Amino acid sequence: MVLDTTSLIKTKPIRVDRVDIIGLKRTKDDIVKKATECLFDSESIGDVISKTIIAKRNLMQLDCFNDVSANLDVDNVDGQDRYYVTIKVQESNRVKGHVKLLSDAHFDNNPDPKLSTGISFLNLFCRGEKLNVVSDIYSTDKKFSTGSICFTKPLLALFNPYFYATVFKNHYNRNKFGYSFDEYGVNTGFNLSHEYFKVNFGWEGVARELNYAQNTPFGIREQLGLTMKSSVKVTASYDTRDNSVFPSYGSLVQWISEIAGIGGSHEFLKNELFLQYTLTTILASAFTGSFSFGVLDTFGKSSILDNFYLGGPLTFRGFEECGVGKKEDGSITGSSMYWRFNFHIHTPLPFLSEKNKLSHLIRIHLFMNSGNVGNRDGNLTKDLRGLINNIRLSCGAGFALNINNLMRLEINYCLPVCYSNNDSIVSNKSQWGFGLLFF
Numbered sequence: 001m002v003l004d005t006t007s008l009i010k011t012k013p014i015r016v017d018r019v020d021i022i023g024l025k026r027t028k029d030d031i032v033k034k035a036t037e038c039l040f041d042s043e044s045i046g047d048v049i050s051k052t053i054i055a056k057r058n059l060m061q062l063d064c065f066n067d068v069s070a071n072l073d074v075d076n077v078d079g080q081d082r083y084y085v086t087i088k089v090q091e092s093n094r095v096k097g098h099v100k101l102l103s104d105a106h107f108d109n110n111p112d113p114k115l116s117t118g119i120s121f122l123n124l125f126c127r128g129e130k131l132n133v134v135s136d137i138y139s140t141d142k143k144f145s146t147g148s149i150c151f152t153k154p155l156l157a158l159f160n161p162y163f164y165a166t167v168f169k170n171h172y173n174r175n176k177f178g179y180s181f182d183e184y185g186v187n188t189g190f191n192l193s194h195e196y197f198k199v200n201f202g203w204e205g206v207a208r209e210l211n212y213a214q215n216t217p218f219g220i221r222e223q224l225g226l227t228m229k230s231s232v233k234v235t236a237s238y239d240t241r242d243n244s245v246f247p248s249y250g251s252l253v254q255w256i257s258e259i260a261g262i263g264g265s266h267e268f269l270k271n272e273l274f275l276q277y278t279l280t281t282i283l284a285s286a287f288t289g290s291f292s293f294g295v296l297d298t299f300g301k302s303s304i305l306d307n308f309y310l311g312g313p314l315t316f317r318g319f320e321e322c323g324v325g326k327k328e329d330g331s332i333t334g335s336s337m338y339w340r341f342n343f344h345i346h347t348p349l350p351f352l353s354e355k356n357k358l359s360h361l362i363r364i365h366l367f368m369n370s371g372n373v374g375n376r377d378g379n380l381t382k383d384l385r386g387l388i389n390n391i392r393l394s395c396g397a398g399f400a401l402n403i404n405n406l407m408r409l410e411i412n413y414c415l416p417v418c419y420s421n422n423d424s425i426v427s428n429k430s431q432w433g434f435g436l437l438f439f
Helices: 005-010 029-041 045-061 380-388
Strands: 016-022 065-077 080-091 095-103 113-122 130-138 144-154 162-174 179-194 197-212 225-239 250-264 268-280 286-298 337-348 362-374 392-403 407-418 430-435
Touching (some): 016 029, 029 080, 337 380, 362 380
Parallel strands (some): 016 080
Antiparallel strands (some): 095 113, 113 130, 144 162, 162 179, 179 197, 250 268, 268 286, 286 337, 337 362, 362 392, 407 430
8 A cells, every 4th residue: 555645745734823924015914914814724735835826826916026935834832833834025116117119000000110108106005006107109290199097906805806997098090091080088997807717897988089081981081070988898708728829729708798878979789709719739730710700789879980890910811901891982981790710720830849949939820711791780680691691711821920928920921712892902912910819
């Protein structure tokens, strides 16, 4: 008979008598006690280990520590073992800043380079609060173009909630579509999370001014001017992917629902569903299939800024940004319904072992994109049937690059197979783009 001493040690009944926190300077004791009080519920050494991981995660969630480490120690007092946990923390600086030169050319929002500057005030009131100020200046506008002031506060409770409130001003230059617009607003809400689940409840109030550009089509001219929108938005997601840039396994299910009409000049209900699944074969090739579907039901007035758009280097390759469903007069005003199905194969570069870092940064990319856009005319069955007609289809191959596990760069040769005469397809068959999300 063989005894597993490791299992016996982990299941040995103990009680944590004391938790020592070393390294606190500004952070208040009460918020740290709340983050680590779960340790006193431990009933065994294995329980202490799991509760220590939770306590470290709670402390890091405060976003005011650069590093958190923990040790379990034991003392023998009067013949009895007394256990205590020592947690060492390294508080972050009060202020952090950044200066970056960025380009949004791939998004077709502002095709000019911009200088992005930001400053963050951490642990503002000594309980994990943060104030983040960001401003961007575009080279041709020579003025403040976009910016935001965001306040966040973690609330250590069930489902790890944190509160946020943001005041923002954004400028979007879409002259190639015949317009530009500025928006000024505020949004606030709560984020909740538990393992693979994330939920956001938020409210946004925004004033948007749609401005004309040179040769603005009539379909856009009739929507020019200032409008107000007040909406409640709920986003729920279940994400088991191991990596959002190059997933090798896992799935993503995300539902976004927005209702506008609580004040403002717009009244609509907008729902959008995203599905994605990835699996890896024996040859280390990852197969990813994704499907998305969106419906916009208007009860009164809506704006082209709230419509769905299809086309772009990371969403519907082979078509220009928002290039699917252009109107007869040449305007791109979006649609109130769409669906999209994409299939991807990512395979490592040949002659490279899986241990080679380059094989995890660059992948050969094969894809097939399909989908369509349409409008809600009242009869949902008839509208859905219309989405099946005149399906757009493209395929191609290229390279995908993982940028620090945060962004994705793609360079593809695209072949549009099925498209409409009014669609804007890539002219020279090559297309590149990088961003945070891909489908």
